[in-house]
Amino acid sequence: PSDDPPKPPAETETRRNIGSTVFGMAHEVGYARVSKREQNPEAQEAELLAAGCERVFVDHGESSRVTDRPQWLACLDYLRPGDTLKVRRLDRLAGSERILIETLQDLDARQVNIVSLTEPMIDTTTPMGRALYGIVAVFAQLRVDTIRDNTQRGLDYARSQGRVGGRPSVMTPERIATAERMRAEKQSWESIGRVLGVGATSVRRALNSR
Secondary structure, eight states: OOOSOOOOOOOOHHHHHHOGGGGTOOOEEEEEEESSTTSOOHHHHHHHHHTTOSEEEEEESOOTTOSOOHHHHHHHHHOOTTOEEEESOGGGTOSSHHHHHHHHHHHHHTTOEEEESSOTTOBTTSHHHHHHHHHHHHHHHHHHHHHHHHHHHHHHHHHHTTOOOSSOOSOOHHHHHHHHHHHHTTOOHHHHHHHHTSOHHHHHHHHHTO
């Protein structure tokens, strides 16, 4: 028998699920996304592979406004502390600043580095990159907080003036008067809505609130 030490097992999904940090190995993982089915994600995938990614997860035809994209969830499940996630641009991860901030905070909590191939400031694998990333994250959070505060201030002012914030109702006073007359004639919500060109739910809500 040979006195050579046994070799570690080959990388497999099972071993990966146990955690690659057990073997002292960090991985570079890519994530690509296109929002429309007719778009082709192959260019993103090729860039990520060329950048050293060992595996690339691709969401095809998935909106950036949702966080439960199938391959994104699979990517998060695959990532382990010390790994580096690479994307072509940060907008591949999220379609709004709020979702992006939450995603970056989640990756940081998982101890996963983030690198953007086209945004040099986003590279947390180096001390300088991590410092720049922190500045970007602070300003992004400040912008989201400012928008939220301004929106709330506007709603509070509108409420103090007797107005309720939000989208204006499609049920104008004229439509409400017509709906009340038709309802008194025992017509259904659906038929009233068809005549007025609005949904039956809008008609019911407007009359029930009076």
